[in-house]
Amino acid sequence: MDMKWLEWAKQIQAIAQTGLTYAKDIYDIERYEELRRISIDILANHTSVNKEKIALTFASDSGYATPKVDIRGVVFRESKILLVREKIDGAWALPGGWGDIGLSPSEVAVKEMKEESGFDVLPIRLLAVLDKKFHDHPPEPYHVYKMFIQCEIVGGKAETGVETSAVEFFSLDELPELSSERNTVEQVKTMFEFLDQPDKRVILD
Template sequence: MVKKGDKLIDWAMEIQAIGQTGLAYSKDVFDTERYERLREIAAEMLAEKSGVDLDRVKGLFCNEIGYQTPKIATRAAVFREGKILLVQENEGHWSLPGGWCDVDQSPADNCVKECKEESGIEVKLDQVIAVWDHFKHHGSLHPYGITDIYYLCTPLGGQFEENIETKQAGWFSEDDLPPIFERKNSTAQIKECFKAYRSPDWQTEFD
């Protein structure tokens, strides 16, 4: 993973965005070739800096079309008796229920849906804890920005059901967290969720 603040990475992402936007709007075949090359250069820069295989970088970095905009992801911070709900990903680590926002869902509706699908728990959204820039907190090889919206939630009922995304769900105290999938939501972010849960006058955080 790579982090913002490195000029080479910032330039690579900007070049990629220019190339992608140019491909979306250019009608000239020669300009199209130039914009394609810009995307290739951006991928080569990122591969060189990150040490990741160039083909993998191209697969992640050069497959978007249209004007480049950030993607939205949602995370549900669900609390019961002072413990937070986490789901175990198939690779073994744990995270807050959540994921990409589907095109036919509002962020709020998506949060409810993802929580139910991954944990089996139905929830009511109470408050927005934070709107965080994913790249600032986790780094990324994605060519686009990602905005993560964290919601404070109340459980309404339900139980874990077998699914293709997660292996199990559980409730954890702040001082007894399992191994966290840091690329999705960091331990520090989960601790911020605990702060929001305990605070009667929480103010939404944002980057």
């Protein structure tokens, strides 16, 4: 399916948001507001989401437009990888979520791991920084960078959280259905490469 309309909507929204941040002339402000309305119209005409919700979730930010950051913790035990089952879709994912203001990437990984799996972890190293647009994720209205941080369990026990319904370790040949919005099969397979190759270089994009 051709999703160029989604890329155009995201680009127009980013131009409008950044323009509204710096524009001083009233006519320029009106033009950027019109661009933002166009980006909302594009999404509304190609999806079933109403304009009010799109305006609130997609076109309500202010300041210079930047990508969102999704941080995932990667934990291995006995050659198996830790995954949690997401309540929202019933599929499995590496523990993680959006970066939080005031927390470093490592601190987010620790927080998300505790909240979603029950384990206390120590961040060890950055494994990958991936641009979501280059990977086989479902389309979405945001431009997202994904950070994968390897962690070591130092305490706690397997416990589900508000957003998760199960916590388990899986070997490479027994991976369950993955939550493709959060991580792809290829990404999880790539994480296993770091287990087999401790000196593997950080992956970018």
